[in-house]
Amino acid sequence: MKKISEEVISRLNSIVGSGNVLTTQEDMEPYSHDELPTLKFMPDVVVKPRTSKEIAGIMKLANELEISVTPRGLGTGLSGGALPIHGGIVISLERMNEILEIDEANMVAVIEPGVIVGDLNKAVEEQGLFYPPDPASLDSCSIGGNIAHNAGGARAVKYGITRNYVLGLEVVLPTGEIIRHGGKFVKNVSGYNLTQYFIGSEGTLGIVTKIILKLVPLPQYSVDLLVPFNDFHQAAEVVTKIMGEKRIIPVVLEFMDKAGVQACETFLGRELPFSNAEAQLIIGLDGNDKDELDKLIEVIGEICFENDAEDVLVADSKFAKDSLWEARRILLETLKAISDQVEVEDVVVPRSRIPDLISMTTRLSEEYGLPIVNWGHAGDGNVHVAILKKDIDENTWNEKFEGLVQAIFDGVVEMGGTITGEHGVGYLKKKYLPKVVGETEIALMKKIKNALDPKNILNPEKIF
Numbered sequence: 001m002k003k004i005s006e007e008v009i010s011r012l013n014s015i016v017g018s019g020n021v022l023t024t025q026e027d028m029e030p031y032s033h034d035e036l037p038t039l040k041f042m043p044d045v046v047v048k049p050r051t052s053k054e055i056a057g058i059m060k061l062a063n064e065l066e067i068s069v070t071p072r073g074l075g076t077g078l079s080g081g082a083l084p085i086h087g088g089i090v091i092s093l094e095r096m097n098e099i100l101e102i103d104e105a106n107m108v109a110v111i112e113p114g115v116i117v118g119d120l121n122k123a124v125e126e127q128g129l130f131y132p133p134d135p136a137s138l139d140s141c142s143i144g145g146n147i148a149h150n151a152g153g154a155r156a157v158k159y160g161i162t163r164n165y166v167l168g169l170e171v172v173l174p175t176g177e178i179i180r181h182g183g184k185f186v187k188n189v190s191g192y193n194l195t196q197y198f199i200g201s202e203g204t205l206g207i208v209t210k211i212i213l214k215l216v217p218l219p220q221y222s223v224d225l226l227v228p229f230n231d232f233h234q235a236a237e238v239v240t241k242i243m244g245e246k247r248i249i250p251v252v253l254e255f256m257d258k259a260g261v262q263a264c265e266t267f268l269g270r271e272l273p274f275s276n277a278e279a280q281l282i283i284g285l286d287g288n289d290k291d292e293l294d295k296l297i298e299v300i301g302e303i304c305f306e307n308d309a310e311d312v313l314v315a316d317s318k319f320a321k322d323s324l325w326e327a328r329r330i331l332l333e334t335l336k337a338i339s340d341q342v343e344v345e346d347v348v349v350p351r352s353r354i355p356d357l358i359s360m361t362t363r364l365s366e367e368y369g370l371p372i373v374n375w376g377h378a379g380d381g382n383v384h385v386a387i388l389k390k391d392i393d394e395n396t397w398n399e400k401f402e403g404l405v406q407a408i409f410d411g412v413v414e415m416g417g418t419i420t421g422e423h424g425v426g427y428l429k430k431k432y433l434p435k436v437v438g439e440t441e442i443a444l445m446k447k448i449k450n451a452l453d454p455k456n457i458l459n460p461e462k463i464f
């Protein structure tokens, strides 16, 4: 890949305006990393376009000169997807941050990719509408990043993931052409579903510049339950009974282990409820019929107590809900505060195998001598396994860490799971992809990439 010359900078200036081209090390530093603690790659130049036409101009220039281009949302990624591995141009979508339309009649929103997800949530809720995907980073990540990673969140159990809400996209292809696909409708079988191709493609097939999202009615009532257990297997049994036996689909079904809750307690410097419990479940329910919701709480409460829950705390006000979610929300921040290096694996197993996964990570943590904290989405089998370096010396860490990750991934695959459910493959996990995707399938993915990006200039070194 070619380096950037003064002439290229001047052509970029004329496309986006000189105020939107960054070239000093100091200005570009924030664009050299995401939320991963260890990886850093400096871009040669950062550009902040305002329109898809400007992005098309940048891509045409990059194609002509074979310069690599890395799209970037708001940099909260956890797999190195937005890192410019070969330097080159970083295109930051931060200025394309307008909610263009909330169309109540058709229950859709038309938005630009740089919109912060939490801002979209609030804007549609003001109209009595609901955009359910809720990654824990929603107050700091962009919808474009969510589309690139097909982000999930706690509400995925009932409402699904980003992919389920995208009706149409405008995309700038690596060659600089602009395509539009889909519209303000759910049904569409006119040719290949190009919209879905780009979702989860991690910014390697095109740059998303406009999005049409499906909205649903905002449920009138919601309630959250916090349920502590002294035996992790009892908590897992409750999950199976609620969903598998009673066929109740909660909005959220999250869990945290004791190590996680106790770390938050130390971080906050005050007691948290039931911090001695081996596991805590957070169960969220919603609906439009208050009596129906009360009945569900009763049924779930019975199941919990039959399985030796210590208590069932019910929160239906914002204040009560916020305090119930406190530990879960600050967990990653807490872990980063107690350990200068935290590596979070984002594995998925069939829901019923979560207890096996936790037993496995507990055993491996002892075997490798590296502390592990588990938490995540019990309702959909997506578990975050955080490996903490703490004060372990560099040599031991380097010696042990890779083996531990390999062992976790191998175990997950054996359980019928996969290596990433939300955070994406990016740069960090590409060497593990062959564990879960076959040779022929990877070859097909490469053919798709090559068809769209024959010069391999858009976000190279990602996924495979």
Ligand SMILES: Cc1cc2nc3c(=O)[nH]c(=O)nc-3n(C[C@H](O)[C@H](O)[C@H](O)COP(=O)(O)OP(=O)(O)OC[C@H]3O[C@@H](n4cnc5c(N)ncnc54)[C@H](O)[C@@H]3O)c2cc1C
Residues within 6 Å of the ligand: 034, 035, 070, 071, 072, 073, 074, 075, 076, 077, 078, 080, 081, 082, 093, 113, 134, 135, 136, 137, 140, 141, 142, 143, 144, 145, 146, 147, 148, 149, 150, 151, 152, 153, 154, 202, 203, 204, 206, 207, 208, 209, 332, 422, 423, 459
């Ligand atoms: C505390 C914390 C909690 C998190 N919780 C969750 C969670 O619950 N669920 C979850 O799914 N993720 C979670 N994440 C990960 C991260 O927030 C998501 O992956 C998010 O989607 C990234 O969005 P971003 O705007 O920050 O994208 P970036 O990090 O800037 O980029 C991510 C990827 O998207 C590509 N990209 C960005 N914008 C575009 C565009 N317009 N067109 C094409 N490609 C683009 C980039 O090239 C890169 O590959 C969490 C992260 C943190 C730090």
